[in-house]
Amino acid sequence: xxxxxxxxxxxxxMPEQKPEVRRGNFQEVxxxxxxxxxxxxxxxxxxxxxxxxxxxCPVEVKIPDFIRLIAEGDHWGAIKKIKETNSLPAVCGRVCxxxxxxxxxxxxxxxxxxxxxxxxxRFVADLERKSGKVSKPQIAPPTGKRVAVVGSGPSGLxxxxxxxxxxxxxxxxxxxxxxxxxxxxxxxxxxxxKEIVQAEINFLQDxxxxxxxxxxxxxxxxxxxxxxxxxxxxxxxTGAGAPIFMNIPGENLIGVYSAxxxxxxxxxxxxxxxxxxxxxxxxxxxVVVVGGGNVAMDSARTALRLxxxxxxxxxxxxxxxxxARTEEAHHAEEEGVIFDLLTxxxxxxxxxxxxxxxxxxxxxxxxxxxxxxRRRPVPIKGSEFQLAIxxxxxxxxxxPNPLVPSTTPDLKLNRKGNIEADLxxxxxxxxxxxxxxxIVRGAATVILAMGDGKVSARSIDAYLKDPAWWDLPTPEPExxxxxxPKATKKPE
Amino acid sequence: xxxxxxxxxxxxxxxLMEVEAPKIAEKRKAGxxxxxxxxxxxxxxxxTVADSDTKRGTITLIYQVVGKTTAQMSSLRxxxxxxxxxxxxxxxxxxxxxxxxxxxxxGTGIAIAYPIAKSLGQAGNKVLSILGARxxxxxxxxxxxxxxxxxxxxxxxxxxxxxKGLVTDMLKQLxxxxxxxxxxxxxxxxxxxxxxxxxxxxxxxxxxxxLNPIMIDGSGMCGCCRVSVGGATKFVCVDGPEFDAHQxxxxxxxxxxxxxxxxxxxxxxxxxxACKIGRG
Numbered sequence: 098x099x100x101x102x103x104x105x106x107x108x109x110x111m112p113e114q115k116p117e118v119r120r121g122n123f124q125e126v127x128x129x130x131x132x133x134x135x136x137x138x139x140x141x142x143x144x145x146x147x148x149x150x151x152x153x154c155p156v157e158v159k160i161p162d163f164i165r166l167i168a169e170g171d172h173w174g175a176i177k178k179i180k181e182t183n184s185l186p187a188v189c190g191r192v193c194x195x196x197x198x199x200x201x202x203x204x205x206x207x208x209x210x211x212x213x214x215x216x217x218x219r220f221v222a223d224l225e226r227k228s229g230k231v232s233k234p235q236i237a238p239p240t241g242k243r244v245a246v247v248g249s250g251p252s253g254l255x256x257x258x259x260x261x262x263x264x265x266x267x268x269x270x271x272x273x274x275x276x277x278x279x280x281x282x283x284x285x286x287x288x289x290x291k292e293i294v295q296a297e298i299n300f301l302q303d304x305x306x307x308x309x310x311x312x313x314x315x316x317x318x319x320x321x322x323x324x325x326x327x328x329x330x331x332x333x334x335t336g337a338g339a340p341i342f343m344n345i346p347g348e349n350l351i352g353v354y355s356a357x358x359x360x361x362x363x364x365x366x367x368x369x370x371x372x373x374x375x376x377x378x379x380x381x382x383x384v385v386v387v388g389g390g391n392v393a394m395d396s397a398r399t400a401l402r403l404x405x406x407x408x409x410x411x412x413x414x415x416x417x418x419x420x421a422r423t424e425e426a427h428h429a430e431e432e433g434v435i436f437d438l439l440t441x442x443x444x445x446x447x448x449x450x451x452x453x454x455x456x457x458x459x460x461x462x463x464x465x466x467x468x469x470x471r472r473r474p475v476p477i478k479g480s481e482f483q484l485a486i487x488x489x490x491x492x493x494x495x496x497p498n499p500l501v502p503s504t505t506p507d508l509k510l511n512r513k514g515n516i517e518a519d520l521x522x523x524x525x526x527x528x529x530x531x532x533x534x535x536i537v538r539g540a541a542t543v544i545l546a547m548g549d550g551k552v553s554a555r556s557i558d559a560y561l562k563d564p565a566w567w568d569l570p571t572p573e574p575e576x577x578x579x580x581x582p583k584a585t586k587k588p589e
Numbered sequence: 590x591x592x593x594x595x596x597x598x599x600x601x602x603x604x605l606m607e608v609e610a611p612k613i614a615e616k617r618k619a620g621x622x623x624x625x626x627x628x629x630x631x632x633x634x635x636x637t638v639a640d641s642d643t644k645r646g647t648i649t650l651i652y653q654v655v656g657k658t659t660a661q662m663s664s665l666r667x668x669x670x671x672x673x674x675x676x677x678x679x680x681x682x683x684x685x686x687x688x689x690x691x692x693x694x695x696g697t698g699i700a701i702a703y704p705i706a707k708s709l710g711q712a713g714n715k716v717l718s719i720l721g722a723r724x725x726x727x728x729x730x731x732x733x734x735x736x737x738x739x740x741x742x743x744x745x746x747x748x749x750x751x752x753k754g755l756v757t758d759m760l761k762q763l764x765x766x767x768x769x770x771x772x773x774x775x776x777x778x779x780x781x782x783x784x785x786x787x788x789x790x791x792x793x794x795x796x797x798x799x800l801n802p803i804m805i806d807g808s809g810m811c812g813c814c815r816v817s818v819g820g821a822t823k824f825v826c827v828d829g830p831e832f833d834a835h836q837x838x839x840x841x842x843x844x845x846x847x848x849x850x851x852x853x854x855x856x857x858x859x860x861x862x863a864c865k866i867g868r869g
Contacts, residue, residue, distance in 0.1 A: 272808045274626055274633075274673040282810075311675035313808050317616055338810040342822065349815055349822060349841055351848045358811035366632065366805065372859055375632040375657060376805075377852035451844030498809055499827065 100143055108210035109138040116431040120401045123286045123369055126428060132172075135220040139168035141205060142212045149202030150214060155548025156183045156255070160199055160214055167217055176221040177232060184258035184301075185251065185547065187226060187293045188280060190219025193544045194422050226296050236304060237264035242561040245270060245328040247314045247501060250278025251543045252334035252534030254297065255550025256557070257306050263558045266305070268328075270312040272500075275365060278336055280543070282365040283357070285395050287402070288425075291364070315500035320508070320530060330529045330557045333516060334546065337535035338498035342491055343387070347445025352379060352453030356388070356396045356492035363399050381405045381488035385456050386434075387442055388412065388492035389419040394426060396490040397434045408434050409484065413441040413461050413474040439463070439474065443481065445489060455483045497536050505530075515539055521571050523553040528567055531557055590670045591625075594647055596663075599729035600722075602654045603697065604663050605639075611646030613638070613676045619684065619708040620701075620799065620831055623648065623676030624807040627661055631672065634658050635804045637830070638677065639700040648674075651700030651729075657856040664864075678807045679830045682797070686713040687771035691763060692738075693719045693756050693785060695777025699730050701799055702776045707737045709774075715739050717768065719759045721777070725750035757784050770794050775834060779843050786834035796834035800825050802845060817841050 111134075113119075113127040130138065142164040150160040159178055166175035179186045195201075195215035203211035225231055242265045246253045249271040257267045275281050277294040302308060314320065314335075323331050340355030342348050359378070362368040366376035384400040386393050389412035400408045410429065412419060415438050419426055430436065439461040446455040460480035463472035497514045509517040509526035518525045518532040525532050533549025535541055559566045595607040613623060622637045640649040654660050665671075682705050690709050694702030699720055710716045718738040722728045723746045735741045742759040743751030752759065756777070763770065773796040775785040782798040789796040802814040802825050809827035816823055819836035823829065 272675065272810075273806060274675065282806075311673050313675065313678065316677055316808075317612060338808070340810070340812040342812070344822075349817060349845065351845060355812040358805060358813045361805055361811050367630075371852065372856050374630045375856060377849045377856070379848075450847070451841065500808060 098140060103141050103143060104205065104209055106137060106141050108141070108213055109134045109216075111213075111216050116428075116433070119287065120398075120432040123402055125290050126287055129223055130216055130220045132220075135167055135217060136170065138213050139164045139217055142168065143204055145204050149204060150199040150212075153198040153200075153202040155198070155544050156189075156551055158183050158199075158218070163221070164212065164214070164217055167221060172221050172224050173232070175217075176225045179218060179221065180232070180234060182551070183547070184255055185297050186218050187222035188251070188289065188297065189544060189547070190215050190217075190222055191289050191293075192280075192284060194542060196423065198544065226293065231296075231300055231303075233304060234262055236262055239266070240264040240561065242266065242329045243268070243327055244557060244561075245314075245323045245331045246334065247320075247331065248272075248278055248334040248336055248534075248536075249276035249298070249308065250334055250336050250534060250546065251280065252336075252546035252550040252553070253278065253332065254301065255547040256332045256334065256531075256533070256553045257550075258301055258304075259551060259554030260557060261301070261304050261306050263554070265558070265561060268307045268309060269301075270314050270317075271308060271310045272313045273365065274310050276308050276310060278334075282361045283392070283395070285360065285364055285399050287398065288395065313500060315504040319504045320501065320527070321505070324529055329561055330531065332523075332550075332553050332557065333501055333525070333530060333532040333536060334534045334550065335498050335501050335536045336546075337495035337540045339496040340491070341494045341496055343442070343493065345442060345444050347447055347453070348491070350445050350447040350453040351451050352381075352447075352487055353445055353489045353491065356386075356392045356490050357495065359396055359490045360392070360399065363403065369399075369403055378403060379488055383407045383409070383484070383486045384488040384490065385409045385411050385442070385484065385486050386490045386492055388494075389414065389421055390492065390494070391421045391425050393490075393492035394421050394429045394434075396492050397429050398432055400488065400490065401432055401434065405488070409437050409486075410434050411437045411440045411442060411456075411458060413439065414471060415439055415463060418471045441474065441476070442489075446483070453487060453489060455485050456489060457481055457483050494540050495535070497539070501536075513539065519571060520549070520552070522556040523549055524556060524567070529560070590672060591674050593665055593667055593669050593671065594645070595667055596665065599651065600727045602663075603651070603727065603729060604654070605649060605651050606662060606665070607642075607645075607647045607649045608671060608674065609646055610648045610674050610676070611643075613674065614641040614643050614646050614648050617641055617648065617677035618681035619704040620682030621677035621679050622807075622830060623650075623674050624678060624804065625650075625671050625675075626673040627658065627665075628672050631661075632658055633673075633805055633807070635678070635801065635807060635826075637701040637799065637801075638704070640704060651697055653697045656853045657860045660857065660860055675807060678826060680828070682708060682774075682831055684708045684712050689715040689717065689768055689770055690772040690774065691717045691719065691760065691768075691770050693721070693760065693773065693775040693777065693781075694730075694734070695721045695756055695775075695781040696727070698775075698777030698781070698799075699728075699734070702774060703730055703734055703737075705774050705776075706734060709772075710737045710739075717763055717770075718742070719744070719756050719763075720751075721745070721756035721759070721781070722750075723747065755784070756781060757788050760785065760788060764792055764794075772797065773834075774798075779839055779846070782834060782837075783839040786837070786839070790835045797831050798834040798837060799830045800832060800837070800842060801830065802842060803848060816845075
């Protein structure tokens, strides 16, 4: 097929549950490509000599190669190819912001819609998982070195997988009772089925990684204790796990949740199956979600599925500035979430039992651009209004979790409390300790965290082979920490 | 999995469970807590560690049956297991030699006050303990607390044991007889802690309370356990569980504890019903 013919094939749609159906269940929204659709979509790839798509991928997936294999019908070859560099393809195929990474650099995308890299990745990853015949990667002979990985989110799982392949013994420590971090407690079932995360964890355990759940590093053991008790290096990937509130009146009323709490109750604790499961969640009539990121979308869509009659998304800027993926905002709107844009909450109002009954908001207009380049929202005087609600979910971001830093005095932090690490090699100020993902970057994305995991694995391997590596100067100039641009905010 | 090695009934609806958790037994300090989950469908519930035994590798939990999870716990026996225990969590009690200290335990709070009183005693303090309960049969740990205290005062609301009165009456006696209290530790039902705080504020005696809000992760991630202390929002799981009693907003704590009252009652009723059917 010549390039002209390829360009004529339209980007293939992925079938999905209808909005009116899916808002009543927690099952995954898209169904994934059938084989013939996947092969047709794969044929759209131009097989560029200098592929732009790969430049957009933080974990260096050999994109044109795996797509060619799908086009040729060699799906097993394709998944093997992906897994050479990406240990979580079924996750990435679902939650990566492809539109601002690989797909944004696709040459086809200059004239037509880009090749659906994410959907194709998902297709082969699902095919492999469903077959039950998961291929094991090549594992180097044991080096006798031991690495502790703190946190089992996307960065931790990636660094663990890569180090294990290099022959090092890895133990992952997870605070919660289930491994997966934000993939398990944060991202809802309808966007990332937990069975998929579990399959990835099982795979890591199959290749020899130990996972110790219910272990809060900083409380059970400190980093120093890990380093003094048989671990040659430590990777810290504890994430952005401290919810931020707005500090406005009424935030402690019953019915005001952090998005973390709301999503954790529903996702990790399965409160949507109460009373079969013991953890309750409030049954709501009218819900306000504050924020405009993917976490806000996840919260709003969860509230609908939990039976709320009306869900408002209150965001202080306009739709254009929303950090959520376009696809997520679109899904939320389709399902009936009401977008109250250019609106900001001022206070929550409660009854005498301390229960939330209303929120007072203010309308905003856009002024001059601020530091982030987005136009600053400015309150409109006299525009205050009240909305009767019984639940509010605050989804305006997360700070770094303090437990590891607070018990590791020689670990340098920045002003915001994030761990300082050189993103070229993920080295921290403390010898033998590496860090990556949101605990370094602040709230970013799953894939950037995975990219840090990859970089860390290489660095740790080099350090374990020769401890003098630690003191070598880093050759290349230090890149600016990649700030999640629009539409690449953390997709949980 | 954590094997239960011993269970005991301390008083009507008040139980003890000793369970294997060697790492926690080794690490925990007075004032810290754990979060447990009985089984796959269970909720995560925090309990302060009442005691630990590093030789046996066990921790002791003391609890009152108030809902589904605690009722289910009370049905377990030695040899059964708990699925998950995470800990130790929270900040340990600040222990130093203050001089004369008073440790007050009410209800299940006795179980939490005990290890703190023990640690304060070991640090060289003169420990005056007060135990209070509604009635005689709800009192427990009398001998344990007596053994580590310089003096023990006991009171019951109905006068069925010890002196008739409230723990605040006992505290007043200590103050009136001229004890120079440098610290009061009050742990028990929220109203008890509130009234102790009110009294010690009058006398300007530094007072610590241990709070028990609803929690999920216990590591500062969800914010469910937030309380207001001195006008600022704090997370009990990482900032606490102990706070300056004179700064705590007890009304807010009480209200937030009632967040899920109806759902909790529903779950408990269903559990009791299922047990009845189970018994045929």
